[in-house]
Every structure is written in structure tokens, then in C-alpha cells.
Amino acid sequence: MTESQGFGDMLVWLxxxxxxRYAQICTDHDLTSAQASLLCVVKDRPLRMAELAANLGMAKNALSQLVDRTERRGLVQRESPEPDRRVITLGVTPAGKKVAEALYADVADRLPDIAADLSPDDQQHLRRIATLIATANLPGPC
Amino acid sequence: MTESQGFGDMLVWLxxxxxxRYAQICTDHDLTSAQASLLCVVKDRPLRMAELAANLGMAKNALSQLVDRTERRGLVQRESPEPDRRVITLGVTPAGKKVAEALYADVADRLPDIAADLSPDDQQHLRRIATLIATANLPGPC
DNA sequence: TGCCGAAGTTCATGCCGTGAACTAACTTCG
DNA sequence: CGAAGTTAGTTCACGGCATGAACTTCGGCA
Structure with missing residues (x-):
């Protein structure tokens, strides 16, 4: 009954x-999607593990292991800066910062390619709508 | 320099x-995202492994294993209908068909929730744009 | 016949996410 | 103070998933 075909379907394909495309860009920088997202979230300021887990929408144990792998590569490091000695914050190393910035720039540059065939109006629509949905549905940063 | 912030970024978050949300709906039907997509692609007509791999954008070996797991659950079955005895086509079992249709309906029903806060105009925009991008960037079905 | 290429498969490896059990550190309250 | 409960984070075993490399089978072509 939903007209044309599959709104939901189309969202999945989108x-x-x-x-x-994102995965491709990430592997060009020798990163996995998960590690790339992690890196981008902490690239500007350290965050606690719990906050990170919420931001990325993953369980704490999954995050812990992701951090293990990323830390092993020297891109990120655990710190324990608070009086409460249980909390661990995660920050980027200088190497990680460089990678994160290069990746971020590349994403900004190459990912919009998928929308290249759209009219300028539609590109603006998409940008606006994506921002709305993303900020509305993520416990997120801002 | 790209105004506001991160078009690419926003697309990733989107x-x-x-x-x-898709993964959640899939697990509600006891499926993984990959198996669900597989099922939806073959639910109406059988396809060759090579075509399937192209449609889903994965390597042939990855597909082969995905089919193994899905076939083991009795949702899908390999056939060898052509004179060329190398080609294998994949079809759904009756059980698979039922699951596929229930899932498809549920996706159509629940996935658009993420766009619920948008104005009706924006919802139409999104639907249209998603369709454009999906059909333009997938070797796909149609 | 003999050789090349295409269709699928298999294997080993590594990443990723889950559920369950665990440690260590803080908090509460008698 | 000190025992009970809570919170932050980790560990482990397991399964799904993707990749690269090697392999089998079959068709095409000379």
C-alpha cells in the first residue's frame, strides 16, 4: 500500500x-570502519569509555575490544585522569590525530560523490535531512 | 571550508x-543483516551466485559462505537448472519466503520511524533522493 | 586433444559484536 | 568502621562476516 516501492527498503539500500563507500575510504587509510569512527569521535577531545560506548551505540565490552585493537596500532591511548580511579578516558596519539584528520578530510571530499548526480537543490535537501536525522537519533556528541 | 559541518560526516552518521535500526528489526526476525538482505534479493526470483554477489556488492567467496549459513537454516536453497553445469542459482524455500515477507513488511513499517520527526515535505524528499542514489549506485536488480 | 578462462568453493586469518562472568573502585548506610 | 550494593571497565568463548590465496569443475576454442 505504501506508494511507489519500499521507503524502508530504499533507506536500507541508501x-x-x-x-x-565509507569502508573503501577507510581501507585506503588502512583503517576499518569501526576504528575510523572511533578515531573521529575522540580526535578532538578525550572521552570516557562509557560516553564513547553511548556515542557509538555499542556495548561496553565491544568497545573495550575495539579500543584494544586500535590502541595496539598506536592510534589511541587510554588514560586515567580523574580522582575516581575507575574511569578511563580515551585520547588520540599524535599519530592517531594525523590519521584522523587525513581520513576526515578524505571523507568530506570523496563521500559526497555518491550524491554527485543529484541536483544542487537535492544535495542541499539531503545535507539538511541527514543532519536532522543524525542529530535526532544519536545520543551523540553535540 | 565546506560550510556548516561535514556533509560526508553526516552521511556516515545517517x-x-x-x-x-535495520539490524534491530532483523534480529527481531532472528536474522542477521546480511542474511536478511540476501533473503530479500532472492525472495521473488532465483539468481545466479555471480549476479547475487554483484547485487550485494560482495566477493564471490564471501557470498558462498553467507549462502552456506543461510542454507543451513533452511531459508534458501541452491539449484542447478542450466545446461551449463557450473552455474548455481539460489532460490528461497517456502519457509524462507514467509520470513522474507514478514521481514519486508516490518522494515517498510518500522524503518521509516527514523524519519518520523521530519516534515511531510522532507519525508518525500528523502524518499525520492534515497531512491535516486540507491538505483544510481547499485549494479542492482532493476 | 590441450589450454585458457569462468563459476563456485574451501581454507586460514582477522575484525567485529554478543552474553556471561569477572575485578576493582566508589557509595551507602547501619 | 565495615558489609552490601553499584558502577566502570575488562575478559572469555562463540558465532557471523569479509578477505586473499589456492583449488575444482566445467565450458569454449583452437
């Missing part, structure tokens, strides 16, 4: 297209 | 939001 996300697959984005996901694929 | 795709994460969609991906998460």
Missing part, C-alpha cells in the same frame, strides 16, 4: 551505498 | 542510524 545506507549500504554509504557504508560501502 | 547510514549508521539506518544500519542500527
Amino acid at each position: 545506507s549500504l551505498v554509504i557504508q560501502r | 547510514s549508521l542510524v539506518i544500519q542500527r
